[in-house]
Amino acid sequence: MMETFIWSWTGGMLLVATLVVWLTVEGILIGLDHAATYMTVVMGASVFIALMLPSTRRFFRRS
Numbered sequence: 001m002m003e004t005f006i007w008s009w010t011g012g013m014l015l016v017a018t019l020v021v022w023l024t025v026e027g028i029l030i031g032l033d034h035a036a037t038y039m040t041v042v043m044g045a046s047v048f049i050a051l052m053l054p055s056t057r058r059f060f061r062r063s
Contacts, residue, residue, distance in 0.1 A: 012051045019044035
C-alpha cells in the first residue's frame with residue numbers, strides 16, 4: 001500500500017489545506033489586507049489548480 005500511495009499529490013493537498021488554515025488565522029488576527037497575504041492566496045490557488053488539472057489527475061491515476 002505504501003509504495004502505491006501518491007505522496008507528492010497528497011503533500012500538495014496538505015500544503016493547500018495548511019495555507020487555508022494559515023490564512024484563516026491571519027485573517028482573524030491581523031486582517032487580509034497585506035501584499036504578502038495576496039501572494040499566499042495566489043500561491044495556494046496555483047498549487048490547487050495544478051493539482052486539479054485533468055492531465056495531473058490522469059498522470060497520478062496511471063501511477
